[in-house]
Amino acid sequence: MKHGNRMRQRAALLLAMLAMLPGCAALLPRQVGIDRRLAALPRDGLALDRPVTIRWNDHLVPWIEAESDADLAFSLGLVHGHLRGAQIALLRMVARGRLAEIAGPLAADIDHALRILDFGRAAPAIEAAWPAETRAFVERFVAGLNHAVLRGPRPPEYGLLGLGREPFTTADILAIGRLAGTDINWLGYFSLLAERGTPGFARRWQRMLEAGAGTTVPANLEQAALGALLQGLSRSGSNAVAIAPSRSASGAAMLASDPHLGLSLPNLWMLVGMRSPSFHLVGLMVPGLPIIGLGRNPDVAWGGTNLRAASSDLFDVTALPAEALSDSEVTIRQRLWFAARRRVRVSPQGPVISDAAVVPGRPGERIALRWAGHEPADEITALLKAARARSGAEFRDSFSGFAVSPQNMLWAARDGSIGRVTAALLPSRAGFPQADPVLDATDPAATRPWRQPWDARDLPRLENPPEGVLASANENPALWAKEPPPIGYFFSDGDRVARLRALALAKPKLTPADLAAMQTDTVAPKAAALAAGLLARLEAMPGGAPEPALLAPLRGWDGDYAAESRAALVFEVILARLVPALQPEGGGRGPETGWNFLTTFLLRDLDALPPPRREAVLRAAVAEATPLASRYGTWGEVHRLRAAHWLVNLPVLGRLFVLDTFPVGGSRETPMKSGHGLVSGPHEVSFGSMARQVSDMADPDANWFTLFGGQDGWLGSAAFADQVPLWRERRGIRMPLRPETVVAEFPRVTVLRP
Structure with missing residues (x-):
């Protein structure tokens, strides 16, 4: 058996090495300056109605000025495709379960699980229900994205990964959005399925419930790989703080937000400014999605943290008759190998996830997954509305159609109000099972909560607290909401949110610099x-x-985890x-x-x-x-942060994509999060604080952002990792809203013409 395993490993290694031969350009990328990258932006045959001006700063951050919303959307898509085309293509491969087309048979089981999860399942229903303005905006965004992907220069990674020039669809965009909204509870669920009913399971489950945290001990290597993918790509962490004018040195409300994600390059956010008849804002966008996830317009600044809600339930559908399940076969294409065929079954309570080899369960048992991300909710419309909000109330009310990933959205408004809204679609549960996480699909009481789910209108909210501070760090809503409904099993420990509140209340008046210092605090x-x-x-x-x-x-x-500690x-x-x-x-x-x-x-x-x-x-x-x-x-001698392209995960050649490693402070639950496990020596941080925002509503130009990495995803670009020094030095890039400041600080100009 051991000999057979070694033979399979060698065969897999040979396949991987052969697959990499066409990708030498990615292994030895040419250094490219900012001006050359701008010159490579495809500008012929643009489907625009009027000229569009894009101003760029020295970090290749664009500020787009368009005379129509449609032209803004097209230009945004063009910029996304030019700066992050390879990254968006890979996100689609994950969302569509097509990784075996890159990695060959090694990824077939993972693809099968991804096909069962089917991140694009709700796309047809969502598109059918889109308001006309949402449909127009998304379609124009996709048109611009495709223009860049099909006509622009071919990214170096394409040869290495075997990717071709393939146009995107609006359904692809929705699938990528739902991938980013993955339920963080899945990894814990999947690791438990095979253990149910075994000696000691009841005690382990009770300890998990008491601790308020799931455990993810993968059952196999494929499950570990799937978990790494989903955890690295989903919005599963973050801090956010809103400060009322009474506690602000400027006399205006302020907001700080720093999302936590996988710390690979390119960053899973990109920084953009924009102005059109309906939109005037700056902020962070997920590559390939036409929405601002966190940002600021003249009237409202916002950020968010993952709610850690259970937006999924597991159901035992073993007792359902066979005719209650739809049964289909999917074809998984495999690089350098024959196509594989796998079975996908869907029950009335969702896809049968136990059919996936990476999710082993008990023999003969069928387990289905019911997920809010399979419902026809509409995050894009919600966030487009939020981007145009003129008040905190308008911002709050934008999220009635928002489903995944469940978020605590915090806002600070120009009128001085601050607030938080629970943006989610959750089953209207009476409670959670205490003995077993799997529900009985034949029990009407178990399935009824999904018939009338809660959304942001039904879930806790809080506005203008007397102390003038709102903080969120993936904590249990019971820490701030009075008698919250059943929202989730597992939340972050209250350490981070307590520390953020303590820092915010430590001074009578806070400045933007104080908020920036809070984001880099390393005390637990x-x-x-x-x-x-x-x-x-x-x-x-x-x-x-x-x-x-x-x-x-x-x-x-x-409790200070400073690098020198x-x-x-x-x-x-x-x-x-x-x-x-x-x-x-x-x-x-x-x-x-x-x-x-x-x-x-x-x-x-x-x-x-x-x-x-x-x-x-x-x-x-x-x-x-x-x-x-x-x-x-010191702590920093063993606790290291690696700046590396995501191709570092490739076998054999991965280390070629490491740019640098350096000591870093922080720990599992410090505000400046830098996750790790038990420490037996030097180790690399792979998850943590990877973008930052601070906004002061006293000044439209008082907005600072930083990415861990850089704006450009092109290997060899001068803007690929140029923000790492800023991130380490706790500095930000100013993102102004006043036109005259934009002109002064974004000196490079590109004019797009119809």
Whole structure:
């Protein structure tokens, strides 16, 4: 069997290497300056009604001025295609389950799962219900995107990945949007299916519910790869803070937002300014989508954080008659290999996800997934309305048609109001199952909540709180809403939101610089509490705490994970030795590496041990941590941030796409999030704070944005990673709204003519 595995691995490696031969241009990209990239923008045969002016700054950020909304939409699509064409093409391949066309048979099982999930399932119904203005805007955006993709220069990655010039459709755009709205609970759901009914499952499930966090231990390599894809591409994290005029140095409301996503390049946001008869705003757009996800117009600034809501339910459809399920076959094309055929079944409660090999369940059981992203809701219309909102109330009311991904949307308005709205489509549940996450599809009480789901009009909202501060960090709504309805199982630990609130309330008046400093804060208060608890237990042992020199930095530590911190390093290496020793008997999950599990169970599980066993576990953890801690001086020596193109994930040649690695502060639940697991030595951060926004409503020009990476997705471009120094130095790019400031700060001019 081992020999067979080695043969398969070698065959896969050979296939991958052969597939890369046409892509040498991506391996050794030519360096391209800003002016050459602008000159390459395709400008012949443009389907415009009137001339459009695009002004660019030195970071290749465009500011588009159009005389009609239709021309604005076309120009936006053109810019997206020119700057991020390869990235958008890859997003479509994921959303459509076509990765095997790039990676060959290695990706066939992942494609099967993606075909079952079917991110484009609701597209026909959504398009049929679009208002005329939405339809026109999206169609013109797609026309501009296709002009760039079909007529512009061929990105270097195309040869490496075997991609051709293929036009996009409006349905592709909707599928990409729903991909970005993936339910973060899926990974936890899928990892649990095979365990249901096994000894110890009930206890593990109860611990997950108590901690308020799911665990994702992949059942196989394909599930791990699928999880990495979905987690890296979905909007699953973020911080947002809104400040009332009473707490603002300028006397106007302010807003700060920093989304958390996979930290690969190019960034999963791009920065744009625009003006047309209906639109006047600056902000961040997901490549390939015609909407501003977070930004600012003259009257409202907004940002958001993932609600962490359960926008999906699992249903056992085993007892349903066979005729209740539709059954079809899909063809999965495989690079350098024959096409594969796979089965896709859909039940009244959604696709049968257990048919996917990457989601193993119990033998003979059929499990379906009911997801709000399969409903004909309309995020594009909602966000186009939000972009044109003239008040906080208009912004709030824009989200009645919004489904995924569920968001806490925070806003700050020019009239001084601040607020938050829960933007989601969720089943109107009475509660959540406490014994098993899978519902019975034959039980009317289980299926009824999906017949009349809640949307933003029914879900919690909050406006103008007396303290003048709103903060959000993926926390449980119960922390701010009075008796919220059942929204989700698993939320971020309250550490981040508590720290953000504390920083916002620490000063009587805040400036934009204060908000920018909050975004880069590296303190985790509960880490300080955990460290103090561990020290107290160590010191209570007979003979006192071992290795006093090692433990000295932890005394009085405030939980700051600054890159230069010694205490953060010592704390984490001790955790890495302690947590595995506290796994429950029988091979259970025990206290997970996730922060919620550590803060909920670590000290409790220690105290539950017999004293001799507790002493032995603590002494062993400290003894094993000592030599590791002695090899490194600070947290930043082991906690590294990698700036790399997403092609770094390719076998053999991936390291060619690493631009740099450098020390970085932060941790799992610090405001400046830089996620990691247990620390046994140097490691690379792959998820965290990857874009920033600060806006002061006192001044239309007071808007600053930064991307981890750069604006241009073209390998070798001078604007591919030029914002990394800004990100590291905590500086932003000003994105003004006043025309005269735009002219002064965006000096390069491109005129598009019909």
